[in-house]
Amino acid sequence: MGASRPGIVQRLLILILGMGMQVQASTTVTAMVGDNVTLTCDSKKDGNSYMVVWKVGETENQKDQLISLNLVKNEITDSKYSRYNGRLILNTDCSLNILNVGIQDAKMFFCSTVVETDIHESSVFINVYNQPSNPEIIKIAPFLVAGKLQKVGQCVVKDSYPAAKISWQYNFQNLDINKTGVVMDNHSTKNNKGFFDIRSTLEYMPKRGEGKIHFTCQATYFEGLVRSMTNVSSPVAMFVHYNTSKISLQVTPAPDVLEGSNVTLSCSGDGYPSPEKFTFTKNGDEKAVGLAHYELINVTQEDTGEYACSQLENPDLKDPVNITVHYLALMMTPSENVSKMVGENITLECFVESSGTTEVTLMKKNKANQNPFVVKSLQYTHSGNYTCQAKLKGVNEIKREKSIIVRVEGKPRITKLTKKVVNNSKVISCVVEGFPKPVVKWSINGTSPKEESIKDKRSQWCHKITVRPSENITVTCTAINNHGEDQYSVNLTAMRFKEPMDETLEQDPLDPKDNNNNSKSSNSNQAKVIVGVIIGMLIAAVIAGLIYWLYKKKSKTSERGTADEIKKINKGENNHTSGSSAV
Numbered sequence: 042m043g044a045s046r047p048g049i050v051q052r053l054l055i056l057i058l059g060m061g062m063q064v065q066a067s068t069t070v071t072a073m074v075g076d077n078v079t080l081t082c083d084s085k086k087d088g089n090s091y092m093v094v095w096k097v098g099e100t101e102n103q104k105d106q107l108i109s110l111n112l113v114k115n116e117i118t119d120s121k122y123s124r125y126n127g128r129l130i131l132n133t134d135c136s137l138n139i140l141n142v143g144i145q146d147a148k149m150f151f152c153s154t155v156v157e158t159d160i161h162e163s164s165v166f167i168n169v170y171n172q173p174s175n176p177e178i179i180k181i182a183p184f185l186v187a188g189k190l191q192k193v194g195q196c197v198v199k200d201s202y203p204a205a206k207i208s209w210q211y212n213f214q215n216l217d218i219n220k221t222g223v224v225m226d227n228h229s230t231k232n233n234k235g236f237f238d239i240r241s242t243l244e245y246m247p248k249r250g251e252g253k254i255h256f257t258c259q260a261t262y263f264e265g266l267v268r269s270m271t272n273v274s275s276p277v278a279m280f281v282h283y284n285t286s287k288i289s290l291q292v293t294p295a296p297d298v299l300e301g302s303n304v305t306l307s308c309s310g311d312g313y314p315s316p317e318k319f320t321f322t323k324n325g326d327e328k329a330v331g332l333a334h335y336e337l338i339n340v341t342q343e344d345t346g347e348y349a350c351s352q353l354e355n356p357d358l359k360d361p362v363n364i365t366v367h368y369l370a371l372m373m374t375p376s377e378n379v380s381k382m383v384g385e386n387i388t389l390e391c392f393v394e395s396s397g398t399t400e401v402t403l404m405k406k407n408k409a410n411q412n413p414f415v416v417k418s419l420q421y422t423h424s425g426n427y428t429c430q431a432k433l434k435g436v437n438e439i440k441r442e443k444s445i446i447v448r449v450e451g452k453p454r455i456t457k458l459t460k461k462v463v464n465n466s467k468v469i470s471c472v473v474e475g476f477p478k479p480v481v482k483w484s485i486n487g488t489s490p491k492e493e494s495i496k497d498k499r500s501q502w503c504h505k506i507t508v509r510p511s512e513n514i515t516v517t518c519t520a521i522n523n524h525g526e527d528q529y530s531v532n533l534t535a536m537r538f539k540e541p542m543d544e545t546l547e548q549d550p551l552d553p554k555d556n557n558n559n560s561k562s563s564n565s566n567q568a569k570v571i572v573g574v575i576i577g578m579l580i581a582a583v584i585a586g587l588i589y590w591l592y593k594k595k596s597k598t599s600e601r602g603t604a605d606e607i608k609k610i611n612k613g614e615n616n617h618t619s620g621s622s623a624v
Contacts, residue, residue: 067149067164071264072142074171074202082135082152083163092155093135097122097148104151108137144169144202144235171236173201176260176274185254187283190222190246194277196258197240204229204237205262211245212255213276222246247281252313254279285312288319290350290360299439300368304337308350308360318353342368342396370394371401371431371441381419382524383451389414391429393441398434403427421474421500424449452525453479456501458518460531466507467533471518474501475527479520486514510535 072078082093091113098104108131109118117131124145130138135154139146147169153162181194198205207227209216218225224244229237241258255276263269292298293305308319321329324346329335331353337344345366351359372392381387390413391401403412405427416423428444453475461468473479481504483490496503504518510533517530 067166069166069168071168071170071268072146073264074143074169076142077138077140078142078167080137080139080150080152080165080167082137082154083165084135084152084154084161085156085159086135086154086161090154090156093131094153095129095131095137096151096153098151107150110135139167142167142169144171169202170262170264171200171202172270173205173236173239173260173262173272174199175272176207176258178256178258178274178277181277182279184279185245185247185281187247187249187251187281190224190244193243193245193256193279195240195242196260196274197238198260198272199238200232200234200236201239201260201262202236203263205239205260207239207241208259208261209241209243210257210259210273213257216243249281249283251281254281280313282313285310285316285352285355285358287311288350288352288358288360290348290362292348292362292364296362297365297367297436298340299436300341300366302340304340304344304364306335306337306348306350306362308333308335310352310358316352316354319350320353320356322349322351323347340366342366345396365396367396367433367436367439368394369396369399369431369433369439369441371429371443373429373443373445375445378446378448380448380450383420383449384418386415386417387419387423387447388416389427389445389447391431391443393431395431395433397436400432400434402430404430419449421449421451421476423447424476424500448476450476450524453520453522453527455518455520455527455529458529458531460516460533463507465536466509467536468505468507469516469518469531469533471504471520471529472501473504473518473520473527475520475522475524476500477522477524478502479522479526482519482521484517484519508533511537 068081068083070078070080080095082095084093086093092109092111094109095107096104097107105122107122107125108129110116110131111118119126119129125139128140130140132138135152137150137152146167148167150165150167151162152165153160176196176198178194178196180192182191185191185193196207196209198207209218209225216223216225222245225241227239227241229239232238239260243256243258245256247254255278257276258274259271260273261269261271287310289309289311291307291309293307294302298304306321308321310316317333318331319333320327321332321335328348335350343366345364347361347363349359349361351357370393372394374388374390374392379387389403389410391403393399393401401412403410403414405425410427412429414427424447426444426446428442431441433439453473455471455473457470457472459470461470469483471481471483473481479502481492481495481502483492483504483506485508490506490508493505493507506516508514508516512535514533515530516533517528519528520526
């Protein structure tokens with residue numbers, strides 16, 4: 042120690058008398074229970090310092106010495122407080138380590154240094170906190186009743202230091218404790234560890250219709266003067282119960298249904314829990330009791346009426362619904378397929394029975410006919426499929442359709458018999474109608490020629506043969522079915538005879554009902570032609586001896602007579618031609 046340093050006694054007197062005391066501004070250190078903290082001595086220190094003293098106190102005037110260091114002798118004097126034994130370390134830089142900090146260490150600590158004749162002092166405050174347990178909601182209500190203030194539960198937070206602040210959340214939003222119907226009561230106690238246990242009880246008055254709600258509680262604790270942390274409890278869900286004030290009846294698929302459908306009536310109430318037992322009625326008559334659903338299977342028009350469901354405990358609380366079963370019955374006369382003869386009459390008609398206004402159409406091959414459809418003289422063209430179509434107006438889903446087949450039958454009728462010269466051949470066509478389909482047979486002077494392919498057009502059949510006659514011939518077409526037969530003949534001249542005016546000849550019956558007479562007339566004309574030919578030949582033999590120029594002239598006259606006779610035949614044949622168009 043240098044001579045310039047004052048004596049120890051003098052320094053102690055200065056400490057005792059407090060002469061020349063200089064105080065530094067205090068600082069704060071935050072620590073969690075169990076941490077180790079280091080307190081820095083901010084008092085003046087230099088080469089002339091020879092003593093450092095750490096004290097603890099509640100106030101400026103109540104200080105107890107903890108530990109001191111004589112820098113000259115390098116001697117440390119420990120605290121006389123047993124609670125600090127083994128927990129204090131004084132470092133060479135005058136800082137103080139406190140191990141295993143507890144809530145009892147939340148005090149002001151003072152560091153004093155002796156420099157020359159002055160004493161310098163600084164202070165450090167230890168702010169101690171303890172992290173609390175996670176909040177937990179206990180004593181939870183099983184449910185809440187609308188309009189009634191009830192206890193929701195109790196939020197518990199343990200081992201908090203200082204005491205944590207508890208708040209509540211409703212559906213994860215902060216709950217305003219000043220709101221009507223919200224009451225919160227917080228209570229804290231110190232446990233045997235010196236920490237705070239906090240209990241917060243929440244009462245809440247729910248409203249009708251809140252249904253399922255959630256509550257959580259939150260604990261806010263401090264880690265410093267300005268820093269805070271929060272822990273949130275697990276959510277608690279509960280339901281709000283309220284009485285039923287309205288009944289609803291739902292009809293599936295809809296109150297307007299089609300005949301044959303299945304209908305389900307479902308009843309529900311707006312209360313919670315929703316009532317599950319109801320009474321179902323139809324036009325005031327009880328149908329089912331104690332159910333939430335009532336089914337109608339394969340409904341008919343008899344199921345139309347007013348249905349209602351009511352709460353079992355309160356029959357006056359009900360909901361009525363009118364159910365209309367739409368139906369459409371379609372009938373047709375004749376009701377089955379029918380066969381009629383040509384010339385007979387028939388009446389086709391569609392009838393409906395329905396729950397509303399209908400549209401009815403009688404169709405044949407996409408063509409609408411009058412309803413009823415009356416035919417006084419049936420023809421083959423009236424054969425076919427007739428369909429009644431009915432639709433219920435305003436109900437797109439309900440349609441009905443019914444069909445029958447009308448067959449017009451009759452004996453065969455040859456409607457056209459034609460001959461044409463084609464490529465040095467003669468083509469004979471025989472057009473036949475009738476039902477059942479006639480069988481056609483050809484005859485050429487008693488023989489059966491080969492027939493070409495048959496063409497069908499509008500219930501008529503066209504049969505053809507091709508011939509090259511070397512002499513005059515008669516071709517006969519015969520049509521046969523189980524109702525009778527028809528026959529027609531046509532005369533053909535030999536191919537060597539030219540027919541410059543009538544290369545295409547047609548023969549149509551004027552009266553289809555008198556074909557046999559026409560055929561006979563054709564045969565009579567044929568006999569006349571033969572007789573004329575014989576007479577001509579006799580005349581030619583008598584005058585054979587005439588001079589050459591007379592013979593030559595007679596020959597020309599004979600050829601002209603033959604042509605005239607053919608024209609005469611054709612004229613007789615054309616007397617049987619009808620107005621039907623060629624096939």
